[in-house]
Amino acid sequence: MMKIRLVTDSTSDIPVEIALQHGIEVVPALVNMRGRSYADGVDITREEFYDEIPALNPPPTTSSPSVGSFQERYEKLLSNGAEHVVSIHAANQLSGIYNAARLAAQEFGEYVNVLDSEQLSLGLGFQVLMAAEAAARGALLNEVTALVDSVRQRVRVAALLHSIEYVRRSGRVSWARAVIGSLLNLQPLIELRHGAVIRLGQVRTRVQGILRLTETLNSWGPLERLAVLHTNAESTARQLVEEVKGKVNIPPLVVNVTTAIGTHVGPNALGFAAVPIDR
Amino acid sequence: MNPETQTRLEKIKAHPIDGIALKKLVEASLTWLRANQQTVNSLNVFPVPDGDTGTNMVLTMQSAYNEIDSLGHRAIGQMAAAVSQGALMGARGNSGVILSQLWRGFARALHNCETMDGQALAKAFAEARDTAYKGVVRPVEGTILTVAKDVAAAAEAALSETDDPFEILARVIPAAAESVKRTPDLLPVLKQAGVVDSGGKGLFFILEGMHRYIHGEPLDTPTATVQPLAAMNLENTMESIEPGQDYEVVVDFIPQGKFDLQKFYGDLEKIGTSIQVGEGEGMYRMHIHVTMEKRYEPIDYVMGLGTITKIAMENLLAQMESQSKSTATDKIELAKIEPGQIAVVAVSPGRGISRVFASLGVAAIVEGGQTMNPSTKDILEAFEDLPTDKVIILPNNKNIILAAQQAKEVTVKDVFIVPTRTIPQGLAAMMHLNPDGDVETIAAKMSKSANEVTTIEITTATRTVEIDGVSVEHGQVIALVNGKLAVSSTSVEEACLAALEKAETANYELVTLFYGEDLPVQEANRIVDLVRAAYPSQEIELQEGRQPHYQFIISIE
Numbered sequence: 001m002m003k004i005r006l007v008t009d010s011t012s013d014i015p016v017e018i019a020l021q022h023g024i025e026v027v028p029a030l031v032n033m034r035g036r037s038y039a040d041g042v043d044i045t046r047e048e049f050y051d052e053i054p055a056l057n058p059p060p061t062t063s064s065p066s067v068g069s070f071q072e073r074y075e076k077l078l079s080n081g082a083e084h085v086v087s088i089h090a091a092n093q094l095s096g097i098y099n100a101a102r103l104a105a106q107e108f109g110e111y112v113n114v115l116d117s118e119q120l121s122l123g124l125g126f127q128v129l130m131a132a133e134a135a136a137r138g139a140l141l142n143e144v145t146a147l148v149d150s151v152r153q154r155v156r157v158a159a160l161l162h163s164i165e166y167v168r169r170s171g172r173v174s175w176a177r178a179v180i181g182s183l184l185n186l187q188p189l190i191e192l193r194h195g196a197v198i199r200l201g202q203v204r205t206r207v208q209g210i211l212r213l214t215e216t217l218n219s220w221g222p223l224e225r226l227a228v229l230h231t232n233a234e235s236t237a238r239q240l241v242e243e244v245k246g247k248v249n250i251p252p253l254v255v256n257v258t259t260a261i262g263t264h265v266g267p268n269a270l271g272f273a274a275v276p277i278d279r
Numbered sequence: 280m281n282p283e284t285q286t287r288l289e290k291i292k293a294h295p296i297d298g299i300a301l302k303k304l305v306e307a308s309l310t311w312l313r314a315n316q317q318t319v320n321s322l323n324v325f326p327v328p329d330g331d332t333g334t335n336m337v338l339t340m341q342s343a344y345n346e347i348d349s350l351g352h353r354a355i356g357q358m359a360a361a362v363s364q365g366a367l368m369g370a371r372g373n374s375g376v377i378l379s380q381l382w383r384g385f386a387r388a389l390h391n392c393e394t395m396d397g398q399a400l401a402k403a404f405a406e407a408r409d410t411a412y413k414g415v416v417r418p419v420e421g422t423i424l425t426v427a428k429d430v431a432a433a434a435e436a437a438l439s440e441t442d443d444p445f446e447i448l449a450r451v452i453p454a455a456a457e458s459v460k461r462t463p464d465l466l467p468v469l470k471q472a473g474v475v476d477s478g479g480k481g482l483f484f485i486l487e488g489m490h491r492y493i494h495g496e497p498l499d500t501p502t503a504t505v506q507p508l509a510a511m512n513l514e515n516t517m518e519s520i521e522p523g524q525d526y527e528v529v530v531d532f533i534p535q536g537k538f539d540l541q542k543f544y545g546d547l548e549k550i551g552t553s554i555q556v557g558e559g560e561g562m563y564r565m566h567i568h569v570t571m572e573k574r575y576e577p578i579d580y581v582m583g584l585g586t587i588t589k590i591a592m593e594n595l596l597a598q599m600e601s602q603s604k605s606t607a608t609d610k611i612e613l614a615k616i617e618p619g620q621i622a623v624v625a626v627s628p629g630r631g632i633s634r635v636f637a638s639l640g641v642a643a644i645v646e647g648g649q650t651m652n653p654s655t656k657d658i659l660e661a662f663e664d665l666p667t668d669k670v671i672i673l674p675n676n677k678n679i680i681l682a683a684q685q686a687k688e689v690t691v692k693d694v695f696i697v698p699t700r701t702i703p704q705g706l707a708a709m710m711h712l713n714p715d716g717d718v719e720t721i722a723a724k725m726s727k728s729a730n731e732v733t734t735i736e737i738t739t740a741t742r743t744v745e746i747d748g749v750s751v752e753h754g755q756v757i758a759l760v761n762g763k764l765a766v767s768s769t770s771v772e773e774a775c776l777a778a779l780e781k782a783e784t785a786n787y788e789l790v791t792l793f794y795g796e797d798l799p800v801q802e803a804n805r806i807v808d809l810v811r812a813a814y815p816s817q818e819i820e821l822q823e824g825r826q827p828h829y830q831f832i833i834s835i836e
Contacts, residue, residue: 030371032334063335066342067379068368092416096373103376103414183638183822184706184791203710205788205836208731 311488342369
């Protein structure tokens with residue numbers, strides 16, 4: 001029985017089978033559409049969601065899971081033999097999830113550590129996954145949190161969006177609001193750094209975009225983990241994997257990004273999440 | 280106060296506030312908040328918001344109420360604890376989470392209490408405030424937190440004069456309303472958007488719902504709202520014209536005697552739609568959409584209420600049509616450059632193209648092109664006054680590159696010329712602009728990017744000639760691919776299609792066509808449809824270019 005257990009939320013994009021294998025508890029975020037709430041990744045498939053989102057009016061919105069849903073998970077783990085819970089979540093700057101977890105943890109004192117990943121998708125997922133692996137190897141609490149710190153410092157996430165529209169209307173990114181006036185269809189290239197969405201540039205075509213995205217990946221140096229992210233662009237993502245799989249020893253994950261993030265980036269986005277080697 | 284309300288109030292006041300009474304108050308809060316949910320939602324700062332505050336707060340209150348729905352605790356402490364637990368479990372969004380923390384503090388203060396007197400209520404408000412402030416990582420003023428703080432202060436102040444919890448609640452309501460009104464002074468983003476804080480407003484409705492219940496006022500019809508005059512956004516109502524509502528009537532007036540807003544809304548709803556009411560310094564502004572037959576009715580109606588100071592009536596349909604025609608002539612918004620940033624100067628032959636360049640972040644436009652080459656002075660003047668020393672020039676025509684180079688030589692500014700020869704090359708270069716980047720690196724990237732795009736230019740031959748193996752007669756339509764004569768033809772559409780084929784468009788992703796000032800938009804649309812049919816797997820975009828002489832400038836990427 002593992003003494004330290006990991007909790008995260010569905011924006012971590014850790015594939016279900018891997019989460020199960022490592023005993024990682026995943027609390028779903030909520031996506032609100034068609035007048036009701038869907039548990040992210042549970043009540044609606046990603047394929048369904050991305051097919052529908054362009055036509056949804058009003059567009060979908062997202063909500064953090066309730067404080068109670070985190071309390072339930074902590075309760076369950078601690079009463080089933082866990083000595084400690086490490087709970088790592090979506091960037092506090094971009095979502096209320098971290099705060100909900102933090103409030104839930106207040107009831108459990110020192111038994112639950114809540115950490116802000118400053119990231120999304122596998123940028124968060126890799127922090128959780130590597131922490132779970134360390135815990136399974138018998139690492140102590142301070143070793144696990146030190147590892148999470150180190151991965152958080154190193155991890156990189158970049159993406160090519162198919163349109164600026166979704167990130168603009170999400171209202172969370174100041175530069176996106178400023179470029180409403182753009183008359184041409186632009187595909188922005190973005191990077192997520194310490195909870196801020198930074199614009200690396202923009203392109204007009206997919207071919208150019210993928211070129212720029214791969215250049216960005218190459219600039220990150222040697223990697224120990226890599227994931228290819230997409231929002232319903234499976235075949236392009238598979239091609240990307242062929243191009244970049246030589247860069248890592250562990251085969252890259254390919255992930256259709258969760259609906260809670262997809263709401264804000266839209267379909268047909270491509271991206272990388274990677275952990276450069278610690279030097 | 281009418282006798283009925285009086286009796287009801289006395290009846291309620293005769294009992295101390297226990298668990299059962301709290302349950303009724305929570306139910307009233309929920310009902311009233313739900314009735315005003317859309318009002319709270321509409322206060323979001325962003326035009327298409329994420330996570331509507333009103334909805335999130337209602338769902339949180341609903342979860343709180345579900346928790347106590349079947350409970351019959353006499354002790355208020357137990358009931359409040361259940362409310363708190365329910366709110367916590369169902370808290371949605373930031374505002375919902377803070378609301379759950381307010382209830383958590385409220386319940387904590389009432390722990391072990393049987394009933395709640397004035398002192399206990401004030402203490403509960405104070406504890407609610409403290410818990411909510413601790414509930415966020417970085418508390419921000421001008422939000423629901425500020426309103427909670429002002430509520431607690433008002434309750435505390437009232438305590439010196441009364442220990443009646445009903446009286447304290449009555450005094451807290453106006454304090455909450457005032458506090459909500461002040462939120463834009465504390466939070467600039469609210470002021471910019473012309474709204475008050477939505478979470479704070481939600482908290483106000485929660486408290487007001489309790490008060491209205493006590494006084495027997497209805498809880499299911501939402502309050503008619505008056506916006507500050509400055510926040511009234513009448514332009515945007517243009518976009519949604521309901522069928523048959525052809526006229527927009529706006530009347531400014533000063534009401535005489537008592538002005539009943541609820542009745543005012545009710546009466547107006549019988550006349551038309553899209554009703555908005557604004558108020559500022561005693562002056563009211565009424566906005567409504569009506570049918571042609573009813574266009575004078577709102578004016579007659581308002582005349583009965585007070586003194587009319589101004590009337591405006593617009594035919595919306597006519598206005599919409601003229602507006603869509605005039606978009607091409609309105610102002611071009613150039614990027615505002617901060618000192619130290621990179622400013623791009625682009626040469627553009629037409630207003631439509633200038634607008635596209637501006638939308639991509641160009642800081643200055645020099646008008647010019649094939650037959651109207653700008654002078655060195657024209658180019659120099661375009662950037663001399665910009666508040667930065669880092670300048671990149673996109674000549675966008677081979678005949679203008681030299682003039683740009685001369686401008687570089689006579690200025691002290693750090694100027695880079697990216698030798699773009701066509702408009703599409705200039706637009707491709709703009710994809711690499713990062714105003715805060717290193718100017719030399721960016722200029723180099725821009726220069727490289729010129730090869731990423733193929734340009735087709737469609738124009739009419741001015742003389743008979745044979746070049747590059749293509750023979751052309753005066754008056755024929757010709758197409759140049761990357762500056763080389765490639766096609767001659769008798770029609771614009773044939774020239775376009777033949778040139779697209781020569782450029783191997785099928786191997787590319789995106790075709791953008793800028794139509795010139797001599798080509799009617801209907802004709803441009805017709806030709807673009809032919810292009811779409813010929814290239815079904817490419818993305819085809821049509822843009823107004825308004826350049827002279829060239830029917831089309833086409834970019835292939």
